[in-house]
Amino acid sequence: MLRLNTTDTGFAEAFDILVGARRESDAGVAADVSRILADVKAGGDAVLRELTQKFDRFDLDSNGWQISAAQCAAAYAALEPDLRDALDLAAQRITSYHQAQLPENRDYRDDQGVRLGAKWNGVDAAGLYVPGGRAAYPSSVLMNAIPAKVAGVGRLVMVTPTPDGEVNQTVLAAAHIAGVDEIWRVGGAQAVAALAYGTEKIAPVDVITGPGNAWVAEAKRQLYGVVGIDMVAGPSEIVVVADGQNDPEWTAADLLSQAEHDLTSQSILFTDDAAFADAVTKSVDVQIAALSTGKVAGASWRDHGAVIVTDSLESAMPLVNLLAAEHVELATDMNRAEALFAAIRHAGSVFLGRHTPEAIGDYVAGPNHVLPTGRRARFASGLSVLDFMKRTSFIALDEDSVRKIGPAAARLADAEGLPAHAASVRKRLK
Ligand SMILES: NC(=O)c1ccc[n+]([C@@H]2O[C@H](COP(=O)([O-])OP(=O)(O)OC[C@H]3O[C@@H](n4cnc5c(N)ncnc54)[C@H](O)[C@@H]3O)[C@@H](O)[C@H]2O)c1
Ligand SMILES: N[C@H](CO)Cc1c[nH]c[nH+]1
Numbered sequence: 368m369l370r371l372n373t374t375d376t377g378f379a380e381a382f383d384i385l386v387g388a389r390r391e392s393d394a395g396v397a398a399d400v401s402r403i404l405a406d407v408k409a410g411g412d413a414v415l416r417e418l419t420q421k422f423d424r425f426d427l428d429s430n431g432w433q434i435s436a437a438q439c440a441a442a443y444a445a446l447e448p449d450l451r452d453a454l455d456l457a458a459q460r461i462t463s464y465h466q467a468q469l470p471e472n473r474d475y476r477d478d479q480g481v482r483l484g485a486k487w488n489g490v491d492a493a494g495l496y497v498p499g500g501r502a503a504y505p506s507s508v509l510m511n512a513i514p515a516k517v518a519g520v521g522r523l524v525m526v527t528p529t530p531d532g533e534v535n536q537t538v539l540a541a542a543h544i545a546g547v548d549e550i551w552r553v554g555g556a557q558a559v560a561a562l563a564y565g566t567e568k569i570a571p572v573d574v575i576t577g578p579g580n581a582w583v584a585e586a587k588r589q590l591y592g593v594v595g596i597d598m599v600a601g602p603s604e605i606v607v608v609a610d611g612q613n614d615p616e617w618t619a620a621d622l623l624s625q626a627e628h629d630l631t632s633q634s635i636l637f638t639d640d641a642a643f644a645d646a647v648t649k650s651v652d653v654q655i656a657a658l659s660t661g662k663v664a665g666a667s668w669r670d671h672g673a674v675i676v677t678d679s680l681e682s683a684m685p686l687v688n689l690l691a692a693e694h695v696e697l698a699t700d701m702n703r704a705e706a707l708f709a710a711i712r713h714a715g716s717v718f719l720g721r722h723t724p725e726a727i728g729d730y731v732a733g734p735n736h737v738l739p740t741g742r743r744a745r746f747a748s749g750l751s752v753l754d755f756m757k758r759t760s761f762i763a764l765d766e767d768s769v770r771k772i773g774p775a776a777a778r779l780a781d782a783e784g785l786p787a788h789a790a791s792v793r794k795r796l797k
């Protein structure tokens with residue numbers, strides 16, 4: 368874990384290194400992924416079977432490639448009642464948040480009599496990547512599939528790895544609630560390739576969404592253009608901005624909540640209180656020792672964690688914007704959190720006040736937990752209904768309106784040296 372104080376000599380250089388560190392994907396991962404994509408494109412199901420054997424340690428032919436709707440319904444029926452209620456509550460809150468994102472079609476006539484507008488349509492088929500390597504993610508099933516359903520996507524195809532052939536029943540139950548159409552037991556870059564190119568068994572999709580580890584994130588990045596993608600959502604990150612009035616145990620738990628996702632996850636604390644920073648650091652160590660995920664969380668904290676003491680929380684905001692983190696917690700009283708929030712320009716999702724732990728957003732708040740990582744919140748947003756939709760604009764002229772705006776179009780076509788364009792307009796002006 369890196370400990371810095373903004374008054375240290377050399378702080379600027381040390382912070383630059385923290386901002387510039389590439390945690391997600393190095394040249395080795397990129398090269399591995401290109402190879403996997405090319406192999407799946409050429410070899411289809413046989414390569415999927417071989418890579419699943421290698422990375423997930425089971426045979427698709429003997430264990431089954433797909434999970435049926437009946438298996439998902441049975442998993443839902445067998446859930447413990449409190450878990451079923453929790454999933455249902457999450458699904459209901461995620462649905463209502465995403466329904467409010469549905470865009471409106473536009474259709475109007477401007478003052479020159481030209482009818483203009485745009486209509487929105489869902490894509491035909493969406494591929495939903497649900498991570499499953501280190502942990503199973505029923506919440507990510509809901510976060511991917513519900514916006515796709517709300518967008519009106521016709522075919523929802525989920526891929527998820529089932530390491531050692533073990534199928535997570537809560538993942539299946541979530542797929543039942545969300546109305547997923549197909550589930551394939553493949554993961555990693557090879558699953559993303561199968562969704563993009565199609566194989567003998569798996570028909571290709573139009574858009575691939577969802578989070579995953581470095582190989583999954585890199586595969587989506589490389590396949591953009593063959594298919595649409597939501598954004599690059601890699602290993603989780605959290606920045607906590609906290610004053611000294613917080614309970615250090617709460618803050619430590621918040622940092623560890625994201626560190627436990629992956630060896631390459633990142634958790635960073637900004638505080639204006641050095642004694643509080645010490646107390647949080649101590650509590651992180653105590654809690655790591657008690658976590659079943661302590662090995663991963665400990666490595667993430669050791670290799671990528673940071674504690675930065677600043678003069679004031681307000682002066683930390685430009686640094687927080689430079690990090691453009693997936694999650695930012697503003698752990699102060701609500702008035703101060705509001706003021707700090709006004710200064711945030713780049714973050715995937717922000718959590719205001721001491722009583723809003725990031726983990727609430729992971730599960731039940733409603734906004735999507737699939738969020739840009741690796742500083743991509745500078746230009747990207749969390750998964751939304753719009754990622755499963757596209758807009759078709761339209762134009763309708765009549766004899767009068769073509770006479771009004773046509774001459775300018777023809778003149779511009781002349782200027783571009785495109786006479787067929789000019790003629791197609793001028794013939795209508797006679
Ligand atoms: N940003 C977000 O919105 C968000 C949300 C949830 C989870 N996450 C992240 O998702 C990730 C989940 O990772 P995971 O590993 O548990 O599951 P995963 O499903 O993303 O990856 C598992 C697969 O990775 C592949 N793989 C593993 N090692 C490989 C290697 N050496 N070479 C090639 N392929 C390899 C295998 O095919 C395996 O099936 C975590 O990083 C977590 O932080 C992010
Ligand atoms: N924190 C993850 C996004 O970075 C989402 C998640 C799912 N389950 C638990 N957490």
Ligand SMILES: [Zn+2]
Nearest residue numbers: 603624625729
């Ligand atoms: Zn999480």
